[in-house]
Amino acid sequence: MKIVTIKDIAKVTGFSPSTVSRVIANNSRISEETKQKVRAAMEELGYHPNLTARNLVVQSTKTIGVIMPSSADKSLQNPFFTEVLRGIGSYFHQEQFSMLLSSGQTEEEKFKEIERMVLGKYVDGVILLYSRLNDSIVDFLKEKNFPFVMVGKPSEYKDEIVHVDNDNIKAGKDITEHLIENGHKRISFIGGAADLVVTIDRQKGYETALKEADIPVTEEYIIHTEFLKSGGREAVEQILELKVKPDAIVVSDDLISVGVISMLEEYGLKVPEHISLVSFNNIYFSEIIHPALTTVDIQIFRLGVESAKAIIQICTNQVLHKKRIIIPHSIAYRNSVKVMK
Template identity: 85%
Template sequence: MIKIVTIKDIAKATGCSPSTVSRVIANNSRISEKTKQKVRKAMQDLGYHPNLTARNLVVQSTKTIGVIMPSSADKSLQNPFFAEVLRGIGSYFHQEQFSILLSTGQTEQEKFKEVERMVLGKYVDGIILLYSRLNDPIIDFLKEKDFPFVIVGKPLEYKNEIVHVDNDNIKAGKDITAYLIENGHRRISFIGGAADLVVTIDRQKGYEMALKEAAIPVLKEYALHTEFLKSGGREAVEQILKLEVKPDAIVVSDDLISVGVISMLEEYGLKVPEDISLASFNNIYFSEIIKPALTTVDIQIYQLGVESAKAIIKMCMNQKLTRKRIIIPHDIVYRESVRLKK
């Protein structure tokens, strides 16, 4: 006969009271880390599995966070950025015994309905948005309901009210463009994601600032917007090569787009960086193994996920956040896709 391990068994094994064990299971912030570790080790050794459904009914918590992507899951997860940010979120959730409920909506309307169902049906304790875009009805809904949510990115509105985890994308856009300029490039194009995404707006703003400071004209036809996919990069190159005066360098807002850019340029007989230099963003896992290896801005994607997970759990547990804006630093990783000044 299988013996069912109870809270009392854990309390007896650790010398703690049953109420202390219950608080450890609930991850109560008043319990010391030393006590938590001792109780959790006993739970593991004795094979104790808390009845989370019963506990959640008592504390009115689901221990689940909804995670919303900018487009459908099947499309978003083609981009390694989202897999990496989810890895960061998931690692911290695992530590704190929270679960993820991932959005699957295909259209904007489906996504909104999904968030509405999560919130009104009390399926989740909070929401993480893995994007920030202009005029987003989901943000308006979450604010109206006063529901805990965190944005990975920067809200264009309410940025002093909404908790968000971001890079300084304006500075990053300026830094990577300035690096191209320092190496003698003057005809620099920009390929960004959707024009209503704040990350695209900020990176493009930094790109334009660098051009202006170098007294290089900002040409409207040099700025293109596409999907964060390899196919998006291929489509952008077709537009660039139709220009009367071709660029000698491109700032690309995402490494996956860059893969499409490189492959399409090769089809037209153009080499990176000999014929055209390429500087990118995100430093995803294949950036250093493709040919040529990408010079790219490392935005610490995993850490973006971890910090957003920390923030939303604190909000759900009514703990005070000292900052609304959590900035993750960036670095440029210099590789082979930029032709250097001789």
């Protein structure tokens, strides 16, 4: 069987072998039209570049490390992470990059895994799928001056760290105002871990909406839990122990909302008949569960694509025009909010 070479691709396409090599290296100076013609010929002739040899020459792995906020087995229970990874993966595939997913179970294991990735030169850069307070991984990456991008707003170094995010303060305010406009005044907030910046910002928006409507912020109405269905169930148990129960809940994640709805039903309470509920993320199941969730659409797939695009631009020394990339949000209005009379 004849081995297909770069010269064969050059002959078929009419380009020089050096141009074919630049296409394989995904050189930014080569036009998309040329890249498409060369890649089509490579596929037709069955040419597979020796990426290992090429990477040794250019001192690049063409691999990006992707780090979850918790262990992969726990994080991947939440569709947010599978969707953001789908966005990242789609752009990596287009640019012929690979992904190395973190698998550390504890904070210590995650940190050691990052050390191996960076110091062992297994990856060209890193995407953090979270932002939290006092993160030793961020400190390490900055100390090593290693390329990384964050999904979420940094708790520190906001003007230095490239990040892709929504305006979660405004989103929290917008969705809470929807409840207020429908007559709700006793509004609870269920967020993720209190040290996650996304939780802090969404809660800040919730509190801002209450204050602007002259509704007092009730500390016992604010609950933090895990971004899991079980987290929602646990939060409901706390809510139902309150002497004065809320008439509506802002939930910071659709998966938590599923747990909230199922636990309320076990106690004979229905959404929205007995309590209204709004949520975040607009995961695929949010419109097919009963009731269909009114939720903030944060464009998860696009968050992934833009973070992948940014880290590749950094790793390939392309011009990055801004460090803060904000993805707009919208509200998907459905059936989980009752109009109070």
